[in-house]
Amino acid sequence: xxxxxxxxxxxxxxxxxxxxxxxxxxxxxxxxxxxxxxxxxxxxxxxxxxxxxxxxxxxxxxxxxxxxxxxxxxxxxxxxxxxxxxxxxxxxxxxxxxxxxxxxxxxxxxxxxxxxxxxxxxxxxxxxxxxxxxxxxxxxxxxxxxxxxxxxxxxxxxxxxxxxxxxxxxxxxxxxxxxxxxxxxxxxxxxxxxxxxxxxxxxxxxxxxxxxxxxxxxxxxxxxxxxx
Amino acid sequence: xxxxxxxxxxxxxxxxxxxxxxxxxxxxxxxxxxxxxxxxxxxxxxxxxxxxxxxxxxxxxxxxxxxxxxxxxxxxxxxxxxxxxxxxxxxxxxxxxxxxxxxxxxxxxxxxxxxxxxxxxxxxxxxxxxxxxxxxxxxxxxxxxxxxxxxxxxxxxxxxxxxxxxxxxxxxxxxxxxxxxxxxxxxxxxxxxxxxxxxxxxxxxxxxxxxxxxxxxxxxxxxxxxxxxxxxxxxxxxxxxxxxxxxxxxxxxxxxxxxxxxxxxxxxxxxxxxxxxxxxxxxxxxxxxxxxxxxxxxxxxxxxxxxxxxxxxxxxxxxxxxxxxxxxxxxxxxxxxxxxxxxxxxxxxxxxxxxxxxxxxxxxxxxxxxxxxxxxxxxxxxxxxxxxxxxxxxxxxxxxxxxxxxxxxxxx
Ligand SMILES: Nc1ncnc2c1ncn2[C@@H]1O[C@H](COP(=O)(O)OP(=O)(O)OP(=O)(O)O)[C@@H](O)[C@H]1O
Ligand SMILES: [Mg+2]
Numbered sequence: 001x002x003x004x005x006x007x008x009x010x011x012x013x014x015x016x017x018x019x020x021x022x023x024x025x026x027x028x029x030x031x032x033x034x035x036x037x038x039x040x041x042x043x044x045x046x047x048x049x050x051x052x053x054x055x056x057x058x059x060x061x062x063x064x065x066x067x068x069x070x071x072x073x074x075x076x077x078x079x080x081x082x083x084x085x086x087x088x089x090x091x092x093x094x095x096x097x098x099x100x101x102x103x104x105x106x107x108x109x110x111x112x113x114x115x116x117x118x119x120x121x122x123x124x125x126x127x128x129x130x131x132x133x134x135x136x137x138x139x140x141x142x143x144x145x146x147x148x149x150x151x152x153x154x155x156x157x158x159x160x161x162x163x164x165x166x167x168x169x170x171x172x173x174x175x176x177x178x179x180x181x182x183x184x185x186x187x188x189x190x191x192x193x194x195x196x197x198x199x200x201x202x203x204x205x206x207x208x209x210x211x212x213x214x215x216x217x218x219x220x221x222x223x224x225x226x227x228x
Numbered sequence: 229x230x231x232x233x234x235x236x237x238x239x240x241x242x243x244x245x246x247x248x249x250x251x252x253x254x255x256x257x258x259x260x261x262x263x264x265x266x267x268x269x270x271x272x273x274x275x276x277x278x279x280x281x282x283x284x285x286x287x288x289x290x291x292x293x294x295x296x297x298x299x300x301x302x303x304x305x306x307x308x309x310x311x312x313x314x315x316x317x318x319x320x321x322x323x324x325x326x327x328x329x330x331x332x333x334x335x336x337x338x339x340x341x342x343x344x345x346x347x348x349x350x351x352x353x354x355x356x357x358x359x360x361x362x363x364x365x366x367x368x369x370x371x372x373x374x375x376x377x378x379x380x381x382x383x384x385x386x387x388x389x390x391x392x393x394x395x396x397x398x399x400x401x402x403x404x405x406x407x408x409x410x411x412x413x414x415x416x417x418x419x420x421x422x423x424x425x426x427x428x429x430x431x432x433x434x435x436x437x438x439x440x441x442x443x444x445x446x447x448x449x450x451x452x453x454x455x456x457x458x459x460x461x462x463x464x465x466x467x468x469x470x471x472x473x474x475x476x477x478x479x480x481x482x483x484x485x486x487x488x489x490x491x492x493x494x495x496x497x498x499x500x501x502x503x504x505x506x507x508x509x510x511x512x513x514x515x516x517x518x519x520x521x522x523x524x525x526x527x528x529x530x531x532x533x534x535x536x537x538x539x540x541x542x543x544x545x546x547x548x549x550x551x552x553x554x555x556x557x558x559x560x561x562x563x564x565x566x567x568x569x570x571x572x573x574x575x576x577x578x579x580x581x582x583x584x585x586x587x588x589x590x591x592x593x594x595x596x597x598x599x600x601x602x603x604x605x606x607x608x609x610x611x612x613x614x615x616x617x618x619x620x621x622x623x624x625x626x627x628x629x630x631x632x633x634x635x636x637x638x639x640x
Contacts, residue, residue: 084539099242
């Protein structure tokens with residue numbers, strides 16, 4: 001089943017004298033249950049592409065259709081709501097709200113969605129077991145390691161079972177052990193819950209774990225391989 | 229609170245304590261501001277309430293009745309008739325606590341050495357005691373208040389006694405025009421010397437028995453110039469004036485705000501002052517809070533960008549900032565209110581002696597012991613004003629926060 005369809009997508013920046021074509025004519029389809037890495041050198045447009053897919057940035061032209069909805073037709077207000085209910089985000093850093101505990105952070109989206117306490121508690125317990133954070137539920141982010149913080153962020157993104165998860169270089173700030181650990185968890189959740197993951201990375205070890213690798217260069221897809 | 233809101237509130241509350249020093253400074257500023265505003269208003273209000281109570285208790289009472297012409301021109305002839313019947317009718321009014329009648333005339337009081345223009349109040353001491361508190365104002369060693377049944381006794385103020393060089397048992401000659409326009413006079417023996425807090429009143433008013441004065445003035449029987457009424461609750465003044473007007477349509481019935489408009493104006497002035505004081509203080513505090521919150525927003529750019537990116541809508545962002553802003557104000561306000569209430573209750577009971585600086589106040593009818601006074605509604609009004617300030621002060625930081633684009637906020 002198609003989750004995301006990207007058609008003739010362009011995104012250019014005019015901040016400076018020269019026009020930067022960060023996304024320069026991309027057509028892609030993401031199916032349900034994918035575990036895809038978007039790979040490319042710095043400045044190739046990975047972040048820009050993910051931001052446009054996630055509705056955080058508007059394309060210059062072309063369209064992003066998520067589960068049948070062309071997101072360019074949504075007002076900014078509708079877009080926020082759409083993101084809340086359909087897309088999970090994991091950023092490179094600053095993922096967690098510092099004044100909330102690990103558990104409170106993980107259930108934050110579910111709370112915004114007005115899910116019941118019982119439902120939240122059950123889901124978070126399940127996810128915390130999966131990400132290996134038990135016992136640290138009531139600790140604030142500044143007392144968690146970088147890897148643990150990213151795992152909580154993944155738990156938060158996953159908690160409400162969104163249509164897909166966008167993760168922009170989720171392992172960029174992690175050491176290799178934490179990176180491997182986070183990837184294991186993401187991959188496991190992808191398989192157990194059939195949740196679609198799209199993430200960008202520089203890291204060869206991360207690329208090796210992907211089921212599909214999309215290579216970007218200068219805002220264009222130069223290679224798209226399904227590995228498994 | 230919905231659970232949704234509960235989370236936002238929790239974030240706001242905890243955010244306050246992220247920078248304890250900065251928040252504490254703002255809270256302290258609010259506390260001091262609220263304390264200053266409330267206490268200075270309380271002091272003014274206490275002074276004015278004291279003035280009003282003194283006036284009501286010793287001078288105006290709650291309601292007065294006169295012959296219309298007497299009010300314009302205090303001539304002996306402008307009197308009210310059949311006052312005995314009127315008094316008994318008024319006494320039967322359920323809202324009325326007590327009532328008395330007076331004969332009044334201008335006169336000249338003289339001793340061997342000095343003389344002074346005065347208002348002679350002819351009273352029935354028994355009834356008068358139930359209406360005014362002058363009998364409680366007899367100074368130490370200043371004799372008694374019509375305890376002797378002898379004829380032609382007079383109670384004068386300490387002020388007048390000094391002026392006339394009179395003492396207890398001194399003779400004072402009072403001259404005035406009688407009912408028929410003839411100049412007449414009599415000698416009175418000083419029985420008591422009183423002092424109220426209003427030296428203007430004291431300078432003018434002397435008290436004699438109505439029976440004595442009526443005889444001298446040649447007044448018709450059952451007549452008087454003034455009827456004074458005290459109600460069980462002063463707040464019923466307006467309604468009771470209307471009822472008594474129906475009892476006696478020919479005479480002028482006035483409530484205390486009409487008799488002494490200055491009292492009424494003072495009372496509403498003080499309430500107005502509270503608003504003005506608080507407004508000025510809160511505007512100043514509002515700027516400080518806005519400034520703090522703008523700093524806060526700037527510091528939390530990435531965090532706010534992330535929160536908006538993952539799906540928190542603008543209204544919730546506003547609520548989050550509003551709660552934080554308003555909580556800063558409310559915490560400070562509550563502390564300020566508690567301290568102000570403690571101050572007001574303590575000194576409202578025991579008073580602050582201002583006699584050193586209070587000479588001028590006394591002449592205006594204020595007491596020399598200051599008793600701050602605040603009502604529950606004053607505290608509530610302040611709290612509501614603080615919340616409104618919080619609401620207004622959150623607008624600018626919210627606008628700033630919402631202007632941020634999540635993408636830009638998140639990018640390193
Ligand atoms: N807000 C912006 N204004 C102007 N130019 C931008 C903006 N964001 C990105 N760009 C430019 O667009 C191009 C693509 O940037 P993008 O951040 O998408 O690349 P990236 O593949 O994520 O790089 P990296 O691996 O360094 O994160 C770059 O040339 C960048 O300079
Ligand atoms: Mg990037």
